[in-house]
Amino acid sequence: xxxxxxxxxxxxxxxxxxxxxxxxxxxxxxxxxxxxxxxxxxxxxxxxxxxxxxxxxxxxxxxxxxxxxxxxxxxxxxxxxxxxxxxxxxxxxxxxxxxx
Numbered sequence: 093x094x095x096x097x098x099x100x101x102x103x104x105x106x107x108x109x110x111x112x113x114x115x116x117x118x119x120x121x122x123x124x125x126x127x128x129x130x131x132x133x134x135x136x137x138x139x140x141x142x143x144x145x146x147x148x149x150x151x152x153x154x155x156x157x158x159x160x161x162x163x164x165x166x167x168x169x170x171x172x173x174x175x176x177x178x179x180x181x182x183x184x185x186x187x188x189x190x191x192x
Contacts, residue, residue: 121157147187151180164190 122128130136137144152169154177159166165182183190 118160149187
């Protein structure tokens with residue numbers, strides 16, 4: 093599992109260094125180039141509340157930064173009972189588990 097996670101991290105890191113700004117991508121921690129700044133034409137949410145939730149999905153707890161790639165959202169979570177780190181892929185539109 094660690095090898096797969098490392099491979100995914102390397103691929104995303106390399107691809108983010110060679111691309112120009114793409115609106116549908118948030119490829120790594122702090123976004124494109126690690127700057128923490130979205131594209132000029134991005135419209136990120138500026139207020140948060142339960143009434144404004146687009147998705148409400150139960151996932152295992154963990155400390156990670158989500159990766160958005162087109163219509164998929166990738167996030168990691170830790171399963172305490174099995175001492176296992178999982179990478180979860182969700183469909184951005186409906187929150188259902190998607191195939192990577």
